[in-house]
Amino acid sequence: MNSLADQLTQSLSQIQLPKPQSQGVLTRVVGLTLEASGVNAPVGSYCDIIGPQGQVLTAEVVGFGDDKLLLMPFGSVQGIAAGFKVKPQTQSNNTAMSPSMLGRVLDGMGQPLDGGPPIVAEEYRNIRGEPIN
Numbered sequence: 001m002n003s004l005a006d007q008l009t010q011s012l013s014q015i016q017l018p019k020p021q022s023q024g025v026l027t028r029v030v031g032l033t034l035e036a037s038g039v040n041a042p043v044g045s046y047c048d049i050i051g052p053q054g055q056v057l058t059a060e061v062v063g064f065g066d067d068k069l070l071l072m073p074f075g076s077v078q079g080i081a082a083g084f085k086v087k088p089q090t091q092s093n094n095t096a097m098s099p100s101m102l103g104r105v106l107d108g109m110g111q112p113l114d115g116g117p118p119i120v121a122e123e124y125r126n127i128r129g130e131p132i133n
Contacts, residue, residue: 018090026084027068034059034071036086044128047071050085058089058109074109096121 024039026049034049041047041061047069049057057080059071069086095110096119105114110127112119 024086026082026086029077029080034073036069037067039069039086041069041088046089048087048089094124095127097125098122
């Protein structure tokens, strides 16, 4: 039988704390390209652009330079302004998978467009797949 100390040690080893998240600010919008500073994220990852009223626009990191990220939004940039918060997402490139997706109409982010119920995830998979070479 395990002692209380052994059980506690085992429980503590299973705890996974989230990594601290950085937060930057949107500094420029040129056409469909957004520029952010004060935040780091790898190319191909996603960031949330968060407005003062809590509105969220998701964008993909497509480049970087001069301590700035270049982002391409997945939606309209109408109303986006300098000063909006920029936060990297923690589960970039993963989408929910389950049989409840069959027969549904989804957008490019895996979200329902057909007015049906939310997708109940049974697992998450990387939407980019494995490299073939």
